[in-house]
Amino acid sequence: MVSGGSGRHDAIIVGAGHNGLVAACYLARAGLDVLVLERNPYIGGAAVSRRLYDGFTYSNCSYVCSLLRTEIIRELNLPGYGLQIIPYEGGCTMMRDGGHLALYHNHDALRREIARHSRRDAESYERYLRDMLRQCRFIKPLLLREPPDPTSFKPRDIRELLYLGKHFHRLGEQRMYDTVRFWTMSCADFLDEYFESEIVKAHLAGSSIIGTALGPRSPGTAYVLLHHYMGNIDGAVGAWGFARGGMGAVTQALAASFQASGGSIRSGAPVERILVRNGRACGVVLESGEELLARIVVSNLDVRRTFLDIMNANDLPEEFVSQVRNFKIRGSSGKLNIALDGLPHFPAIPHGSPSIRGDLHVTDSIEMLERAYDDWKEGRWSRAPYIDMLMPSQIDPTLTPAGKHYMSVFVQYCPYKLADGEWDAARRQAFGRTVIDTIAEHSPDFKDLILHAEIRTPWDLENEVGLTEGNIFQGELTFDQLLFNRPIPGYAQYRAPVRGMYMCGSSTHPGGGVMGAPGANAAGAILRDLGRAH
């Protein structure tokens, strides 16, 4: 990686995750001299492609793409730097009794598929889709905007509040109520308003719990469902896809775009402390002792790491620090990355069905998902976990040797802290066994095909990637931590309580997922403060 030189930079960005890089790109494009510092010897944060087993590339943290804002992809010319996102084909939920529900892209195939379980649900699905799309249309313009401070009388805040009000008002009376209800509902209650079939509800509910420390019956999970739905690929709202070459392709393209704008990145450069002098952030000290100075410092780390670990509490308001301590950032997900000697057979998936190339789940009902959550509350990994597994190597030829496959297995729930002790090698193996056994129940040849498996608990995610408690969203997506409450009420506008210091990670609005919006919004706030047009 290119070294940044030793003079004072315009901006230092701590952390080369996707949001850090997005922010860096926008700042560099505005003409700033920007240095990105990354602790790990590789960049990308949780959007990485890694060769952890001979000849296999793993997207070993985040594994699929949909939320990355189209505006960012275009403005930063990411396709020009090699980013290709290929939508995958539907998906399938397998039940313990051998039954399944597949989701097909073709409208008529999907209707007939759902009708196998309930004729009525096949038609209610249209109403469900309509209401999800209506919510997507509502939220989309809010993602790339700085949330207003509702307590402020500043013209900009009042203007933004009025914008919000007008945007809401345009829905018309009935849809305004629908929206109020949607944002406060549990996913289970929401789905009950449409469907009667357990498997249809369970299939859709999966997206409402991924990454959260909530169950499908927890109010607010309808929003989490939307959070996984509001992306798009080439205009297909709600579609998900693979980045060719693994998720690292996203951050590699960002890094290339950044460097083309004149920015520099130093990896293997862990930040020990953010320097604050005279109430102003003025640079960082690396663990090596090296001091790097900058006019502004932007942290891509989550707020707990940023303010509790690499800043001095004395530099921050006391109440703010206690609010940061109370910021909810709970690890609830595990991950397995598995190298397979061939394509495993799933008897539940009909021969010739394209759903094998989509996301595969195992669950029977919302109750099963909720019980998996109850396990998490008790400090143990789910005995019957919810699994979201994909084999991108069926579509992406770059990931594995021919004929072999890479399987990404996302597991909900897995706690950061276990009730019966610390995570250790034996417990990690036991967790992995639970997951592999669960998959093997649906695939008789699965175990025999395993060449290598990387097992990642929230604890591993924290230690390797730096996500506190291994929370993939850098903070729970609950009402008290969304919009103008994210991350901390009064500090939702990317500015830290120290002058010259900004936040750009997923801890900020609009939250997690490989979206890039926090990074872009943070850059907007910085440029405005510097008096430059965004």
Next chain:
Amino acid sequence: MLTESEPHYRQPLLKTPFHERARALSQVDSFIPWAGYTTVDVFSFVEQEYFAIRNASTLYDLTPMVKYRIDGRDALRYLNRLMTRDIGKLKVGRVAYSVWCNDAGHLIDDGTVFRLGDTEYRLCTGERQLDWLLDSALGFDLQIDEVTEETAALAVQGPTSCAVLKNMGLGGIERLKPFELAHFALPAAIASDAQIMVSRTGFTGDLGYELWMRPEDAEAVWDALMEAGRYCAIRPIGSRALNMARIEAGFVLPNVDFVSGERTLRAGTERSPIELGLGWLVDLNKGHFTGRRALLEEQRRGPRRQLVGLDIEGNKPAHNALLYADKAGRRQIGSVSSATWSPTCKRNIALAMVDVPYIETGSTLWAEIYLNRELVWERRMARTHVVERPFFAPERRRLSPPADY
């Protein structure tokens, strides 16, 4: 070749019982999906198919029409609460065209209601509606079943259609009046011990019938009709030709002239029956029905826009044309939803949604039409007049008994 036994994820579209016959007669292999079935768009040549509707007889496969059997003690109360028309006036053996709305008085769909018995009705619609129909049934004692797959349907339309059915052996068919239905025993040569239901209904605005039968009788009925119609110039038609006829007849089509009020994503794109010129189907005095209070309010306020018929200068159909109040195109006042050259009327006609006050018959509007001059595109503002609908309404469609041609 894929077969009927192919699973839905390989072959999402279903085939109607007439599919093999249609495929055999299809010359240009032009099929389109309709409500989950694959159906013929064009058999041979659109204009010839079209003229068969206005000159002879045509067969059109109606099987994909979604059919619901509604039966039970509360069926009438239920339908009256669902529909904008007074279904109480519908006698056994008759059919009514009606529409239904959501709470906001926005049109969901249109369809035909057949009264088959005291408490038994059939509803035929272009799109699936089970979700809405079942939610509407809450608190009513009745049974709703979709019978689309159990009932094959064929439209026989055109000036010679009555003669064809007589030839086929449906004795007394000439006594069937518009919007009446009757059951006939199929001649033994076609099927033994089988009945066929015939209604004098259709989507062409011409003399015509719709035949409802068991799927297992479908091919025999098709063959018998083709045989019986041989001297009446019968021919199968696809959706393209039918669409020309329905525009001439001034009928609206869902997803073309309006989007169901239960499907729209944007606020303000819904349409009420009053706006669609279907106010005559709305009986605000029959008692409550879904959307009535909203429609009362709309009636009080007056509609903001309305579907009108247009006569456009030139001969280029004004597909999707924007409409302006002035030739300069400064003030947009509507857009065209359906357009065709009418070979019978020799007029360039269209259905369009137009803002008040430009909806009055005789108003002059301007349509923005793009003309393809050997791939050099030109924009033309075509003078357009609001005219009465239907554009074409032959006497024979109502005549009872009908003539043989």
Next chain:
Amino acid sequence: MSGASAGNASYDCLVIGGGHNGLVCAAYLARGGRSVLVLEAASQVGGAAITREFAPGFKVSACAHLLHLMPGSLIKDLGLDARGLQLAAAHMRTTAIAPDCPPLPIDAHDPTLLAARSAADAAALPAYRARLRRLAEALYPVLDTATPRLGTESWQDRASWLRIGWRIRRLGRRDMRELLRIGGMCVQDLLDEHFETPLLKGALGFDAVLGTSAGPRSPGSVFPLLYRMAAEVQGGSALAQPVGGLGALSDSLARAALAAGAAIRTSATVERIMVRDDRAAGVILKSGEQITATNVISNADPKTTFLQLLGGEYLDTGFVRRIAHLRARGVTAKLHLALNRLPQFTGLSDSALAGRLLLAPSLDYVERAFNHAKYREFSAAPIAEITVPTVNDASLAPAGRHVLSAVVQYAPYELAGGWQNERQRFVDLVIDALERCAPGLRASVEAVELLSPPDIEREFRISGGHWHHAELALDQFFIVRPVPGAAQYRTPIGGLYLCGAGCHPGGGVMGIAGRNAARALMREAA
């Protein structure tokens, strides 16, 4: 109790159901000069706020057993003090109890015991209470009036929104931010931010989940607490127990209604609401008798009102769909024990026994209890709000004997095994749980009555047996309670109003819904 005989006379207003909200509504309407008839299906008025004999000589308040949410202004307006409402106890204390753990008073009366357990908690509690109280005070005016509609052109609605916005802004920046943050938060997170003692947190969290199908970890569970505090802020009494039980309150409300000129008919079950020309025109009784009126106000729950009394044919499909999806399945049961002696709770003082006892040893315990309700099971280790009303009011039981009244969760309306088969097991489970805190209790039980949600549904005609008529959750609160289109006490049918707990601001013996409904009707007709 009976007023003028009704015959076929026509009234300005018919009130269906003589529950406390129906009676409050009738009283305000009559005071506003309307001719009013209240129709009550049971043989006595009061709905679920009645006192009844559950075993020979033993009487108890059937559902709610404490009075604390009814606004002082309402009690004063209707002159309830002069009409027989007397308090056997007021400013009752709250004590957290748990097996194997000394009781802990959690109110402001006596901070010393708490301080002995955790100095930090004792220090944090007053500030916590004061802040919640400030937030609750800002919210009270929202409860006390019909909710404004969204997106209308009406200047009244807009003014109302501005008023609400202004109330919240007036809290000041810090409190306003806190309100916007915790409004949708789960009570466990809130309490974990402030306290460390499990017993204290369990008991404070109890009030947030009481009567709702939520656990302390359910997001949004702070808001029922705020709502309860908001009502308490203006309450005419702190925690209080009326002489003669809650039935005495209902009787005084009935007297107030009669005194204002309303008539009341008991044992008059309404079968249907009559509709003419798209307006409510009166009711038909089960007896076949028809009573006509200009307005009909239903104290029944929304599902009963719209789906049974009115019927879908007068309503639009989308509206009926919303009513059908209204979540209204109770999780709260009531257990009444007739005791041959005063229960002996280990370590509990006499004055504490005269108050209310909360069995909710920790938030984890409460959450685990809630887990079962999600799967149509009742809690293996239930939580309970317990009073021994006979301590304050000896008239409720034969001399020397006592009544224990317990609100118990979680007891879901739909039980996998069916209540018929499972009720005895549930009763045993609850008595066992109480026995662990009050050894010897079981031996002193002479008679038992359980009101499970299906019992409440049957006896009090509340669809789903839910105390609040409809689940108290953010998606069923305020502008969307009970459903959009009926959230301002008006319904889609002209002349038909709602006044029960299913409306804003919800249940509890509060009477605000009844008063708001009467005001909405009179404003409209004016």
